[in-house]
Amino acid sequence: MTNVLLLCSKHVRTICHLLSAPAISRRLGIPEPHIAWEPRYNVPPGIWIPVVWRPDPEEEIQLGEMWWGYRPRWAKEGSPQPTNAKAEAVATSRYFQAAFRKHRCLVPADG
Template sequence: MCGRYSLSKSKIELEERFQAEMLPDFNPRYNIAPTQLVPVITSASPKGFSFFYWGITPDFGKNKPVAQKLINAKAETVDQKISFKSSFQRRRCIIPADGFYEWKKLGKKTKIPYRFTLRDNELFSMAGIWEEYESVSGETQHTFLILTTTPNEVVSEIHDRMPVILTKEAEKKWLDNYSSEEDLKKYLAPYTSDQMLSFTVSPLVNSVANDTAAVMRKTSPMDQHGNYTLFG
């Protein structure tokens, strides 16, 4: 799964990379988590960043653990499952990012956080689908899911899934309302291994309350209690 990512670049960098207009008061994010309101670009509005909830809205998921919140969809079956098929056909989006996090299990209680980026630390996008619905209070709200696929060689050392990362060419096809399902499925594959890096980061990233640049910095491998380990 993909359960945490970052978008630490500036408004100007985002607008230049994606050729879309960002809100004036946008602030970089270092530790994005499910239920938060974050920028995406949709096939319905490709020239501007929209702000959608990741997975479900905070009110709906208030009393549910993350494990029960729907935040990802498997790329292998997104065109087959009734709950996702319509979104895959009509409501696709890309989710801008510059890194994502996964945890390597070293035992029942020990997990080491890793950060994954492109080799040159540039912005990229993850493939997603979105939904629109009316809340209990009558407000129109939007949510999105990140598509995941089998891991490449870099990610497989840590986790058995990774987000679908799109090339710039694939982004255009993904947001094109006239792209066929057959063409779209070609892009739902693991990203090239030699274009990615991974490294251990501070256990500060474990808490969603820590949304600062400190969570992205490369550190020596530590367990969840902050103890140094011999494992990478």
Template structure:
């Protein structure tokens, strides 16, 4: 599974990494709220890339998936992960799989006190799903979850599941809406990724879980 990850990339570096999409972003406020975070937990705002209204958008979601058709958000689970093997059929996720895929920038994720990351420290994309919920009183929230797959040889000693990683250069292909043929082509990205050039290290101890400025987004 994926229950905690990091994004410690400096603001200026992240801005350069996201430059191709910031020009088309309907919201530039994310940058003023961004601060490097060594631990990102469920229930917190997370930075994300998604396709919305025919263009790719940099935005924030609340981590903990809430399907648009849910009547009472306080009842039932708010999944933080979606299994790659069942997202195309499971009622909670199948619509989001077809229309609302997203990418979460990260530079590491955690299992059993260990941090899994690229050996060169570069960030990568966690594959996710998102949805937009509107309550009876008009309140709105956009939420997401991380897609998981079977663990590879690197992660398997720590857990049987791990997040799906979308390779650089395939961002638009992952995000864009498409027909059944397009979705079928994306299924290969749901397989366990090659652990070459990835490392496991002892996770650091952190004193704070949340940046207060980021919570103000919701």
């Protein structure tokens, strides 16, 4: 499975003391990742961003990175990678329904 993420267009990650990898790891009781997060004031789609996720139901929660973008496996290479989905259609849209049902994560962000 490719680690991808779908969010609305842009967000800010300033990494205050509450959003640092050590703080999140301590709060959730999970191992700290071997990555350093730098503050970013413009976090657009198409980059790696920090997330909290559970790869499989049997696995532990992890703190790591995912690629911000999404394309279903059945979609052709080069097809659009949307960054928004309508709340009223995301559960039923052919494009998003599998990801919405099975693949969710938390994105540490403060703006």
